[in-house]
Amino acid sequence: MSTASGTAFMKLSCHCGANSFSFPVVLPINKKYKSIRLCVCSDCRYQNGTLAGSFVPAPSVPFDPDSPPSGITVYRSSDIAARYFCSTCSCQLLFRQSLPELAKDEGNGFWIATGGLQLPSGEQFEVDAVNFVDCALDGGLASWLPSQSINKTLQANINVEDVSALEIAAKDIDNTDILEGKCHCGKVNIALSRPGQGENELPPKTWGDNTDLMVPYYTPREKQPPIVSENPWWIREEQVPGKGKRFLGGLCTCASCRTIAGVEVQSWIFVPTVCIKLKLPDGSVTEWPSREQLVTDERFENVIGTYQSTAGDPGVLRGYCKTCGANIFWDGLTRQGLIDISAGIFTHRGIREEAWIEWWTERVSYVEDAEGRHCIGQCLEQGLKDWKKRLGGHV
Incomplete structure (x- = not known):
């Protein structure tokens, strides 16, 4: 912990740099400004596309809520809540609750999305609480905190035993033939079919x-495992016999995902594009578009x-969704017909959809990027292992 005194700044910026804010704070910094609240409510999951939002209270008002900067898109997720994201890179920047009791608060109801936030030198974030766990029928991201941390951080009087009970109950939810996902505003609708059904996925x-x-970036090429044509890494075995691959x-805690999603932890599903159908607002259904179509075809561009x-x-x-800002996909040149899709948009049934997704428990991707920032990455790596152990070693 820093022992400095005086005044410093908490600095918030998005990935593209179009939006930046400075919040003056007195040193040593008040603990509440570095104590992250993870939120697994449905609004946060659908609106940013991840399994949890991450916030700290704003120490001051960044701008007039009725007149935000021109580079910010405002999305009202409820009658009392407004979310502010970068119009260029989609980074979630701020969240505001317009409640009368918060009107005289120092931040006027504003919360800072921590993904793009930097604390003064020498300070480090910590997880203070996980909110709205009861919105996730299986415990959501809270299940993946280390067992010894769950009681300390969960709110609403939920403890580790309660989370375990949620996990067990969620197993009884019926399987589906199609996995449906959508953003908060509903303009981006995606339907996934089972992987491993055709040669186009191989x-x-x-x-x-x-x-x-699965293979840390620093692993030398000659030591990396080969891609097995008959059983590539992106197609996983079925959870229950007969239910499909x-x-x-x-x-992922990489700096790019963090400063584009605006949260500390991004969650991805690796999906062959032949498994994806996209439903457009006019009701038409199409195959997943090419990179060129996404950029130039107004059906998708709008x-x-x-x-x-x-x-x-x-x-x-x-x-990302242009209306609500939900992160939707990642596509790289080292891929062909295979993209990452944000997992949060597939949680409308309140579960992690383990009959469709094998959640990797051995590593958090680019966990090294979180070093010196907080211990969330390392905590989740341990928590995932604890979770796998609770489930008898089979996830």
Whole structure:
């Protein structure tokens, strides 16, 4: 913990740099400004596309809520809540509750989405609480905190035993033939069919380099496992015999995902594009569009915003809902017919859809990017292992 005194700044910025804010704070910084609240409510999951939002209270008012900067899109997720995201890169920046009791608060009801937030030098975030766990029928991201941490962080009088009970109860929810997902406003609707049903999902028609989730980026090429044509890493074995193969899913704490989603932990599903159907607002259903179509075809361009690669992400194209800002997909040049889709948009049944997704428990992707920022990445790595153990070693 920093022992400095005086005044410093908490600095908030998005990935593309179009929006930035500075919040003056007195040192040593008040604990509440560095104590992250993870939120697994349905609004946060559908609106940012991840399994949880992450927030700290704003120490001051960033702008007039009725007149936000021109580079910000405002989405009202309820009668009392407004969310502010970058119109260019989609980074979730701020959330505001317009409640009378917060009108005189120092931040006037504003909360900062922590993904793009930097604390003064020497300070580090910590997880203070996980809110609205009862909105996730299986415990959501809270299930993946280390067992010894759950009682300390969960709110609404939910403890580790309650979370375990939620996990067991969720197993009884019926399987589905199609996995449906949609953003908060409902303009982006995606339907997934089971993987492993056709040769188009196998190399060379569908291709992807080893993912950092399974093979750390620093692994020398000659030591990386080969891509097995008959059983590639993105197609996983069925959870229950007869229910069909699954997609691989995992968590990522890389700096790019963090500053584009605006949250500390992004959650992805790796999906062959032949398994994806996109329903447009006019009711028409189409195959997943090509990169070129997403950028130039107004049928898709009017609904899904795209953010092109930067120096830090060469060849990467990301997509988001233009209306509510939900992160939708990641597509890279090291892939062919295989994209990452944000897992949060598939949680409308309140579960992690384990009959469709094998959640990787051995690593959080780019966990090294979170070092010196907080311990959330390492906590989740341990928590995923604890979760797998609770389930008898089979997820």
